[in-house]
Amino acid sequence: MDAPVADTGPRAGDMTMAAHDPRPIFAAMFAAVRAYLLGAGAESSAAARVATNPKGEATRAFDAMAERIALDVAREGLGGFRAFSEEAGEIAVGRDPRWTLVMDPCDGSNNFRRGMRAVGFAVAALPAGAPLDPALVEYALCGDIFTGTVYAAARGQGATVDGRPIAASRTPILHHAMLGINLGRERAPAGDMAGDTEDAGGDRPPIELVLGLLQRAATVRRTGATVLDLCYVAQGTYDAYADLRDRLTPENFLAPALILAEAGARFTNAHGLPLGPVEFTRPYSVLAASNDALLRDILHALGVQ
Numbered sequence: 001m002d003a004p005v006a007d008t009g010p011r012a013g014d015m016t017m018a019a020h021d022p023r024p025i026f027a028a029m030f031a032a033v034r035a036y037l038l039g040a041g042a043e044s045s046a047a048a049r050v051a052t053n054p055k056g057e058a059t060r061a062f063d064a065m066a067e068r069i070a071l072d073v074a075r076e077g078l079g080g081f082r083a084f085s086e087e088a089g090e091i092a093v094g095r096d097p098r099w100t101l102v103m104d105p106c107d108g109s110n111n112f113r114r115g116m117r118a119v120g121f122a123v124a125a126l127p128a129g130a131p132l133d134p135a136l137v138e139y140a141l142c143g144d145i146f147t148g149t150v151y152a153a154a155r156g157q158g159a160t161v162d163g164r165p166i167a168a169s170r171t172p173i174l175h176h177a178m179l180g181i182n183l184g185r186e187r188a189p190a191g192d193m194a195g196d197t198e199d200a201g202g203d204r205p206p207i208e209l210v211l212g213l214l215q216r217a218a219t220v221r222r223t224g225a226t227v228l229d230l231c232y233v234a235q236g237t238y239d240a241y242a243d244l245r246d247r248l249t250p251e252n253f254l255a256p257a258l259i260l261a262e263a264g265a266r267f268t269n270a271h272g273l274p275l276g277p278v279e280f281t282r283p284y285s286v287l288a289a290s291n292d293a294l295l296r297d298i299l300h301a302l303g304v305q
Contacts, residue, residue, distance in 0.1 A: 022099060022125050023152055025077035026141035029070045030121050033105045034145050036069050037062060037112065037119070047113045054089035054281050055249060060113060063087050066105040070123070074101065082128055084280045086251045097128040099138075102280075104251035106145070108225030119145040120227030124255035131277035132250050134257035134267060142227050142255050151231040151259050159262035161235055168265035168290035169236040174297045177239035179217035180229040183210075184245065205270060205302045210244055213301045230256030233288040234263035240298060241288040244270050250278050253286055265290050272299045 040046065046062040053059045067087045074081060080094030083101040106112060107120040121143040130136045142151040151166075153159040159166050171177050214220055221238065223229055226248060232238040234256070253267070260267045269275050270285040272295060278284060289295035299305040 022078060023139055023141055025074060026123050029073045029123060030143040032069050032073050033066045033121055037066060037145050053087045059087045060109060063106050063109055070103060070105040099125040100128050100130060101125055102132060102251050102254045107227040107252060111224050117146040118223040118225040118228060120225045121145060122227040122255040132280060133277045134254055134275055137254055137258040140255035140258040142231050144228060153259040153262040155258060159234055159259045166235045166263050168234055168263045169239050170291055171239040172293035174216040174301060176218050177294060179220050180232060180238040180241035181220050181222055182243035205244055209302050216301050226252045227256055230288050231259055233265050233290060234259045239290050240294055244285045246285050247283045248286055249283055250280055260288055266295045271304050
């Protein structure tokens with residue numbers, strides 16, 4: 001049965017709070033998208049390719065419908081806003097936007113169409129007109145489509161899972177760490193992104209160093225849903241996460257970045273530095289570590305420090 005959407009701070013049904021805290025609207029967006037994906041979105045006809053997104057990747061019917069549902073709920077609850085969404089790209093809704101939303105209603109599309117139960121939802125809110133910088137995200141909500149688990153954060157107010165406060169782990173070294181990893185094809189040449197490469201920046205470490213990182217970790221996991229992997233670091237389930245393929249775009253990581261920060265974890269580029277302002281269609285490599293000591297050990301393993 002569907003799990004209830006958890007309390008994310010203000011009451012999830014109180015739309016009047018959206019001008020100050022959009023998380024109630026985000027919770028409603030997640031609930032609507034989840035209901036669709038677990039219902040009509042799971043039918044075989046919904047897996048048909050219907051378009052190509054701004055990154056040059058295939059858009060499936062369920063991706064397009066999930067995005068439309070999320071935007072409709074946001075439009076009703078927020079009025080005017082600017083949005084960057086994986087399938088539609090940049091859009092403007094209404095007048096006098098308070099927020100810029102960066103969203104991915106179905107992170108893990110390949111998992112979803114193959115029946116793998118690791119699919120995430122993510123939406124981040126930045127002040128209207130602000131650059132797309134992880135350090136400027138004010139509110140974030142991520143969800144697990146199959147379990148209904150909700151991760152949420154407001155800057156300066158901590159992070160929660162299903163309404164309960166969370167904190168990253170204190171594991172200080174790779175030898176004792178559970179590491180989440182995303183492996184596979186590295187960044188494709190320009191103009192060669194039209195397949196199902198949904199996790200599509202530079203300066204990645206050589207593959208030999210990445211393999212060395214895996215060998216030093218206590219254990220390694222891969223789900224294929226970056227939004228969930230990053231939230232696992234915030235929750236203390238993973239101790240760290242690495243995707244060094246130059247393939248992640250901002251809808252994959254802006255919302256989890258705030259949840260990580262509010263849980264006490266670190267989120268950086270492949271060199272241990274803040275990402276700073278990012279471009280929506282440009283791919284990036286990222287690291288997430290539960291604490292400074294573990295981040296230093298990971299960077300040492302990668303030959304960065």
